[in-house]
Amino acid sequence: MIGDSGTGKSSLLLRFTDDAWLQPEEVAATIGVDFKVKIIDVDNKKYKLTIWDTAGQERFRTLTSSYYRGAQGVIMVYDVTQRDSFAHLETWFNELDTYTTNPLVVKMLVGNKIDKDGSNDSSRQVSRKEGEAFAKRMGTLFVESSAKSRSGVIDAFVEVIAETPELYQKTAAHAARAANTVNLDQQNNQSGESGGSCC
Amino acid sequence: MTGYRQGMHELLAPILFVVNSDKIRIDSAESTNDPLAFIFDANFVEHDAFALFSRLMRSTKSWFDSSANTLPGGHNARVRNKASSVSAPQQNIPIVVLCNHIQNNIIQVLDPTLCSHLKHLNIEPQLYGLRWIRLLFGREFPFEELLCLWDGLFAHDSSLSLVQWICAAMLLLIREEIIQADYITVLQKLMRYPSLSTLKVKTVTGLLDKAKNLQREYEERVTISSQEQHSRESSAASEMSNQKKSSRTGSSKSVAEISNFLVHGEDSKKTAAQSDNADNLAVLQQRKISELKARDRTLAKKVDRCISQLADILSDAQTLNERRNEIEGIVDELKVVQTELVFSSGTSMSMTDGNESESPVMVSRPKMSAKAAASNLHEYSNDTILQRNANGSSILATGASGLDSWISTLSTAAQDVDLSKTVKAASSLFSGLFEERIGTSTFAPFVPADQQQRRHSAAVKAISGIEANTSAAGVAATSSPIKSTPSTLADVSTTIKSNVRSRPESVSSSIKSTASSAPTSFSSASTTIRSARYPPDHWRNNLPLQPQIQTQPQPASSDDSSTVGSVVSNPNKEVFVVVADGGFKDPLS
Numbered sequence: 001m002i003g004d005s006g007t008g009k010s011s012l013l014l015r016f017t018d019d020a021w022l023q024p025e026e027v028a029a030t031i032g033v034d035f036k037v038k039i040i041d042v043d044n045k046k047y048k049l050t051i052w053d054t055a056g057q058e059r060f061r062t063l064t065s066s067y068y069r070g071a072q073g074v075i076m077v078y079d080v081t082q083r084d085s086f087a088h089l090e091t092w093f094n095e096l097d098t099y100t101t102n103p104l105v106v107k108m109l110v111g112n113k114i115d116k117d118g119s120n121d122s123s124r125q126v127s128r129k130e131g132e133a134f135a136k137r138m139g140t141l142f143v144e145s146s147a148k149s150r151s152g153v154i155d156a157f158v159e160v161i162a163e164t165p166e167l168y169q170k171t172a173a174h175a176a177r178a179a180n181t182v183n184l185d186q187q188n189n190q191s192g193e194s195g196g197s198c199c
Numbered sequence: 200m201t202g203y204r205q206g207m208h209e210l211l212a213p214i215l216f217v218v219n220s221d222k223i224r225i226d227s228a229e230s231t232n233d234p235l236a237f238i239f240d241a242n243f244v245e246h247d248a249f250a251l252f253s254r255l256m257r258s259t260k261s262w263f264d265s266s267a268n269t270l271p272g273g274h275n276a277r278v279r280n281k282a283s284s285v286s287a288p289q290q291n292i293p294i295v296v297l298c299n300h301i302q303n304n305i306i307q308v309l310d311p312t313l314c315s316h317l318k319h320l321n322i323e324p325q326l327y328g329l330r331w332i333r334l335l336f337g338r339e340f341p342f343e344e345l346l347c348l349w350d351g352l353f354a355h356d357s358s359l360s361l362v363q364w365i366c367a368a369m370l371l372l373i374r375e376e377i378i379q380a381d382y383i384t385v386l387q388k389l390m391r392y393p394s395l396s397t398l399k400v401k402t403v404t405g406l407l408d409k410a411k412n413l414q415r416e417y418e419e420r421v422t423i424s425s426q427e428q429h430s431r432e433s434s435a436a437s438e439m440s441n442q443k444k445s446s447r448t449g450s451s452k453s454v455a456e457i458s459n460f461l462v463h464g465e466d467s468k469k470t471a472a473q474s475d476n477a478d479n480l481a482v483l484q485q486r487k488i489s490e491l492k493a494r495d496r497t498l499a500k501k502v503d504r505c506i507s508q509l510a511d512i513l514s515d516a517q518t519l520n521e522r523r524n525e526i527e528g529i530v531d532e533l534k535v536v537q538t539e540l541v542f543s544s545g546t547s548m549s550m551t552d553g554n555e556s557e558s559p560v561m562v563s564r565p566k567m568s569a570k571a572a573a574s575n576l577h578e579y580s581n582d583t584i585l586q587r588n589a590n591g592s593s594i595l596a597t598g599a600s601g602l603d604s605w606i607s608t609l610s611t612a613a614q615d616v617d618l619s620k621t622v623k624a625a626s627s628l629f630s631g632l633f634e635e636r637i638g639t640s641t642f643a644p645f646v647p648a649d650q651q652q653r654r655h656s657a658a659v660k661a662i663s664g665i666e667a668n669t670s671a672a673g674v675a676a677t678s679s680p681i682k683s684t685p686s687t688l689a690d691v692s693t694t695i696k697s698n699v700r701s702r703p704e705s706v707s708s709s710i711k712s713t714a715s716s717a718p719t720s721f722s723s724a725s726t727t728i729r730s731a732r733y734p735p736d737h738w739r740n741n742l743p744l745q746p747q748i749q750t751q752p753q754p755a756s757s758d759d760s761s762t763v764g765s766v767v768s769n770p771n772k773e774v775f776v777v778v779a780d781g782g783f784k785d786p787l788s
Contacts, residue, residue, distance in 0.1 A: 005205065029205040031338070032329035035390065037383055050383060057205045062265040062292055063325065 002092055003077035004085040005029065005056025008112040011147035012077065013053050016157050021148055030055040033063055042161050049157070068099045073106040073160040080111045080144065083125040086134075093138060106163045107140035110156050115146035204263040206330075209337045210255055213346060215248040258359045261293040262333050297363065298328035305367045308420050309413060313374050320382045327389035331366055335359075339369070339392045344403045351407040364410035364417075371413065372398045372406075505529050 001009040010030050014020050017038045034053045039046060052071075054063060076092055078085040089109070096107075111131045117124045128144055135142035141159050145152030222241040223233075302324035307314040317324075330338060335352065337345055348365070355361040369392060376393075377385045400406045508529055512522050 028209075028338075031206045031209075031333055033326055035386060037387070055205060057265075059265045062295060062329070063323075 001051065001053050001075045001077060002096070003056060003110075004079070004082070004088050007056065007077045007079040007082070007085050008147050009056065009075075009077045010034065010053050012075075012110065012112060012145065012153055012156070013051055015147040015150060015153045017051070019150075029057075032058055038157075040157070040161070042158055047161050049161070051157075068096075068101075071100060071102060071105055072164050073108065074100070075108045075110055075156060075160065076140070077110045077112050078126065078131075079113050080124050080126045080131070081113050081116045086111075086126045086131070089134065089138075106160050107138070108156055108160050109135040109138070109140045109142045110152070111142075111144040113146060113148075114144050114151060115149045206333045207256070207263065209334050210259065211248065211252045213337070213342070213349065214251045214255065215244075217346065218248045218251065219244050254357075258357060259333070259335070262297070263294075265292055265294070294329055294332060295325050297332060298324035301328060301363050301366045302370075305363060305413075305417055306370055308417050309367060310371060310374060313370065313378060316378055317385070320385055322382070322385060322389075326386065328366060330390075331369070332362055335362070336365065340395065340403070344395065347403040348407070351403070355411075361407075361410055361414075364414045365406065367413050367417075368400075368406055368409040372400060372409065501532065501535075505533055 001013060003009055011022065011027065013036055014022065017036045030053055032055055036051050036053070038049045038051065040049060041047075074096060076089060076096075078089055080086075096105075109131065111126060111128070114124075131144065132142050141163065143152045143156045143159065145156055147153060221239045222244050223236045223239040224241045225236050302314065302317060306317070335345075336348055340348060352359060352361050352365070370389075373388050373393065377388050380388070395402060395406060400409050508525065512525055
């Protein structure tokens, strides 16, 4: 999971893995990187996900190369009430292009904090349409979500999973040629479960 | 890097908490005179917290630096080619360098199996180390434990050098749980560190002890392996024949990398090509060592000059009061020396003499933390080279800490109307503290082992006379009957003793080993020999009361707290001489 700091990456992850929500004053900024493991059923198949949650302030290069190299899916998060976090997505795409060696990585764009829409203190600065258009242009999946209200959270993760095995199947030959870029088995596979790595 | 980075607030929070807990409200007139109330004044909680936080950031700032670029706007990343941008840029980031050093150097030396396991799993150390180090373990332990851990960390040194050893200890403490585990399990252990109560150390104190022990263990191994390297490569290998050659862990390559890291700190480059290029490293290390030696000589000269000036001032009791300003000047100069000493003992083992300049053992010196090495010297008593290193550091460390009390004594003295006694006592202490240092850097007496005993007896004999002179000088200078400022004297005497006693282990073990390995380790012995010194001639000539004093019994050793310039014998029968003088005279010559 990547995106500017304060967009709610850790909150999305916490909602997804633990179905929990922390009040703003209970939340601590992610330092460096955090990770969680979640086992989930999609279409009667068990997937074990290793999900990496990066600090928005952290540069990729401070973190690991193996971390990005092994990634099968990337969830890019912006805050629909913060225009800047949307504007910076291009930078995040550049970073991603630079540091991932997997050309088949599944990208998911998530506009978070839609629960704030219409509330008094902050309102939406990025419309759903805008988000969709950008996702289309960049060739990524798109979901709007609220970690607070649960809306869209599971969708975001499940869609990445749903896209992933199909991609790998279709292009197995290609993947085999790019031997060191796709590490399905290396870190994630446990007996009887399909692995998935996502950040 | 400028400005706030995520996590800094978590360094500030415990500071603010503690300062706020300690605050004292000044609500009445009388409490305004209470020094505690002044220090913990509730009106200045924010100010104090800020000052402490600023100081802490001085040591931790670089760990928040993740390169010149910050998001957003890192477009230049695109320009670089992929292969180099993935691995190379990390090398310059201080936090990454430190994390790599811990996992790939320290753990490699202390537990190669664990190191290769982590490497095999492709666990990059900054995954866990970044948070550990940036927040100074703030999220790894409960708050109460954290405060205790920080106490130990800050007490060790202000550069927070203990951090890497705490990290190493944390890794080794869960070794058994991760050595067989898979990638996910290992990461879970590292990123959700188990409660200390479930581990072998049980408490924070245990963790700190473990960290310090690991540091010593590491330094021992690295030093030995660098000696091995030297004895293989040096044409002067025969001179090193008495040194241990037992095989130890730690390849020469890792030593080269480590010393590179030490010499260049954050700029360490660890590409394979460079670590292979040992020649370049050696040149750089030699250059660094030369710098350190030059600095030590300068320091020694300064100290020597201070002694001379003090002796000069003390030589004329009549003008003591008028020359108070000069004493204050010396105090200021000594404060500078002290600062440099603290720096020196924290960053290097830089006590050097001419004979050592060719020895690559020096390579490992900057690695040694002075205090730890000194306090645990006895563990190395079989290895003379280690002895020498540790002795150097002990001198630096005790020198620096001793100076502290000395400076305060002198400062008091400078304001004291009847200051002659105090000054003399302080100068005695001072001279004792530094005679080793000067002896090593400047004079370096070359004494065969069989002469040591003679030297010591000569020292003992010399003491009686010197003591008499010193006391007499005091009496003469005060010009009034001895109603010596007892509290000051007792303080000084205590300081002298504590300073002297803090060293006996290192000395005795050093002498032991010297005796067994003579004649190759004379220079080692020379650092530990306390040579007695005569006071300058004009002192004695100006001492009208000398005969009377000499009729008093002269203790060969003394616990009498009123004795200044005392001789203190330790259980190992070594005699430590603490006297003042302005020059250097060998009692044997």
